[in-house]
Amino acid sequence: MDDDLISKKELLEITGISYGQLYRWKRKSLIPEDWFIRKSSYTGQETFFPRHKILARVDKIINMKDDLSLDELADVFSPNAGETSLRSIELIECNIVSSLTLDLYVEIQGQQDDFTFDNILCIYILEKLLKSGELSRDEGLMLVRTMEEHYGKLAGKNGELVLIRKMGVSVLFLTESADQMYFDKGVKWVIRLPLASSIEELKLKMNEREEE
């Protein structure tokens, strides 16, 4: 467990950021509250962070802070839906999703003029998983139906998308956290996708579009 945590001091040493920056980012919600883990040490209390998450996040903030304001960045990292809605032609033209995936989505959900952020997120995840080969077309159908029906209940939280298979039968579900889940031996975890990271990727892609 300790290998997965990094102390605040070590974080500052590795990344070269200052206390002021760290606290500023915390104030602006660029670093989620629950990443600050307080533990006792010989000097009293010390703060630790989940190593991989915080290093990746700090790296992203440093790379992007010249182009985006801190408030815009906060928006990128927030699990809340973006406000934009796009037309199908914009989705394709801006390379957010491919027309193949969009067609599949339309086939399942029907044609629509505007796609809300949640719709786009669903299509984006669908494309990502189809491309990586982890998801079959039928499972894609399950994904779209599940997302459209239930994603709203997880909105604003850091949900996860999970796909498990047993004996060729797949089960797909959304959950707030898949950390504490145990199955029998025949069950294989196929996909475990934190929605927050996809939201982040998508928001960045959509931000690039606005800049063009």
Add this chain to the structure above:
Amino acid sequence: MKMSGSRSDSTQLKDLRITGNGSSGGGQYDKVKIMGDSIIHGDVECTLFKCTGTASVEGALKSGSIGCQGNMKVHQGLQGEEISIQGELDVIGDLSAQTLKVNGEIRVEGNLNVEKLKGQGALYISGDCQGEEVIIRGSLDIANMLNGEVIEIKLYGPSRAREIGGGKITITKAITIPFIGKYSPGAYGAMQADSIEGDEIHLENTKAAVVRGRNVTIGSGCEIGFVEYKNEYKQDHGAIVGQYNRI
């Protein structure tokens, strides 16, 4: 912060006036003016909330500008752009504002989030206090963390915060005029914290287990267990520091 009730539709909203003793069910208003003693049984959303006397909002209050001379209590969170208090403010739930000016006492059972906080008096917060600029003359008691870009505290009473973090942190003791033969309790303020971390740190009369920063000055009256600094370290001879290290 976004406030509903833009100018165009606020003209359609009515004002609420309570003079003397009165109560209201709450709702949406343009201006709410209270003179006297009042209870509002519900949420209030308005562009201006003014209270001279006592006001108790049993729901949430959301207003553009809030002014109070007297006592005010909000039971389910307070959100405002400009808040100015002369007297006492009690909030159960979070308090968020662009600017908050206090002359008196504030109690928040929740978190306090502001851009700019200027206070004279006492501040009690059961959660975190966050702001870009936090300037306080008086005493404070923050159960969790005080986080600010600029934090300036002039100590006029016993103060406490679990953690203090930010860009520039200055804690100084108040200049008191000694009265001959007269002991004035509370005039001598001191700060107590578990840890203080920032870029520029200047402390007086502060007791802390750990202080970490880029440029650290430990002034008179301090008792610090452990200091870590990056660039510069100064210590007053009237300060007690257990150990200091350059990192």
